[in-house]
Amino acid sequence: MISAGAAGHDSRLTDHESPITNYGDIMRTDSECIFCKIVTGDVPCFKLYEDDQTIAFMDINPANEGHTLVIPKEHWEDVYAISPELLAATVQTVQKIARVVNQTLNPDGINLVQANGKGAAQSVQHFHMHILPRRVGDEVKLNWGLHPGDMDAVKDVCERVKRNLPV
Numbered sequence: 001m002i003s004a005g006a007a008g009h010d011s012r013l014t015d016h017e018s019p020i021t022n023y024g025d026i027m028r029t030d031s032e033c034i035f036c037k038i039v040t041g042d043v044p045c046f047k048l049y050e051d052d053q054t055i056a057f058m059d060i061n062p063a064n065e066g067h068t069l070v071i072p073k074e075h076w077e078d079v080y081a082i083s084p085e086l087l088a089a090t091v092q093t094v095q096k097i098a099r100v101v102n103q104t105l106n107p108d109g110i111n112l113v114q115a116n117g118k119g120a121a122q123s124v125q126h127f128h129m130h131i132l133p134r135r136v137g138d139e140v141k142l143n144w145g146l147h148p149g150d151m152d153a154v155k156d157v158c159e160r161v162k163r164n165l166p167v
């Protein structure tokens, strides 16, 4: 169910396995959306970065090392629904994080991937952009399967990239 409401928060919980730092703003949210639950802190994530409007966190099913997602905090289903302003804020975060992932992991390239609708293999109905580091010959298919990641490895790469974020 989509509603506008203030996100709750528990200030006792901190850092990587804990809920994201919350904020008191009124925002559009969907109580059944997994990414909204990440925003509110009801579902944990390996968070790399957060600002007023967006967050970046590690994909739970990484197609390659350093596979990161950037989302707007507000719930908008896809590129058609999101406002140009919020899209711009999301893309600014994508650029910031792509630069630091590139600096940290030195991949051979990075794909930015963004899916809208079933035919495009959108599996989470909350606008998001993938930052996907690539290696020559990695044979990653852009419609990758969802294979659970090694959470120690995901946490480790999150910490490595985070250390290079500008203050």
Ligand code: DGP
Pocket: 034, 043, 045, 046, 057, 058, 059, 060, 061, 069, 114, 115, 121, 122, 123, 124, 125, 146
């Ligand atoms: P897409 O297929 O473009 O909608 O990508 C959705 C991605 O979201 C997919 O690569 C797996 C990731 N994902 C799904 N659920 C979770 C979750 O609970 N936590 C994290 N960190 N990633 C998730």
